[in-house]
Amino acid sequence: MDKKLRSEHLHECLRREVLMSAKKFSWFRALHKAIKCPNRRFYFWWRIASYWHHSDSRFLKKRAAKINRKLVFKYGTEIQLGAHIGPGMVISHHHGIVINGSAVIGHSFRIRQNATIGITGADVNKEPASIIIGNNVSIGACSCIIADKIRIGDDVVIGAMSFVNKDIPANSTVYSEKRLHVIPNKLHAE
Template sequence: MYGNIGANPLSEEAIQSPNHERSHLAPYTRFDNNFSQEAFTTKKLQIIFMKKHSEELSHLKKCLQREVMVSEKPFSWSKTIHKAIKCPDRRFYFWWRIANYLYRDGVAKKLAIRINRNLRNKYGLDIKLGAVIGEGLSISHYVGIVIADCCTIGKNFYIKQNVTIGVKHNDQQGKIYIGDNVNIGANSCIIGNNLYIGDNVTVGAMSFINKHIPVNCTVYTPKSENIEIVKKPE
């Protein structure tokens, strides 16, 4: 159905072939109907994947290896694309990582914005492309998540639904720094300017965080255990 997954569609010989786009690119661009087939032309694939000595590209491959391949084996584009086709739950990570790379590396910002807009419409979350997120991103439920451009987040970041990580003011210069192995509970809000959250932190559900959080701790907003029940008039 998807052609020869084991073949390398990005080799110089394949790219130079006049039948390359029909025989190699088309199968890979069909695996998600929410994205147009023109999203990745031969020229853009050359720019994206054949670029060498790029720190952003190295980061992209590490993230795709952890989140899409889900393997300790060396990174492979063919295996990554195969997993994105075979495992629908990994497609968001594939597309967002590609868009994040295109945007941050300045390769094709307009294409990146278009991909991210489609992701927002399909999954119901808004992770800005200026955000820096280490490998091992894990999202429990996509709906309602908002992460601003100003965020720098470490490895193994686990986030649940309806979480907002953002700024106090639209024109603020400060960032939000989140360390490695951080777990954010559902319906939490992290707002600040030069806010630091350390490594190995767990944020409880329905918490409001606007202060620095040290490493190796659990933080939550205390909640009332009282539940008021008012009977409706008959």
């Protein structure tokens, strides 16, 4: 992604996650909200670190890694900087969240505490891992999405304490008891 597109993406993410406003983005207002509203600071700093991580500057990449380490220690949330997450990310409770750097996640993503999105790493000789998660996906507390290649469609709800290691079609609700259940959402079935 070129620098202009990355910059536009950063502004949109900060506008939705830090400013929480439909108004045009401004750095002054973003900094003001990040200082004034402690619950928005994680989004501000993680988005800045992610932006720097994807730059060509070794200095900025090192600064990004340092910021991300501090975020992990302060919030207990480890989102690797290689992850691409669309605007509108919501973290309901920060503790215990892990997102692998190979994840590509759409907009309006919601994740709750103790959830993991990761890879098995079983065979390092295969092609690179890819975790694709669509738009408007909600992941419940204590859920685990583990696979080297997985695709989760748009408008999916993954219930609490679910273990997902297979593709999930769009417009579905997923929950676990003794085995994984995938139920098409009735609103989108027609």
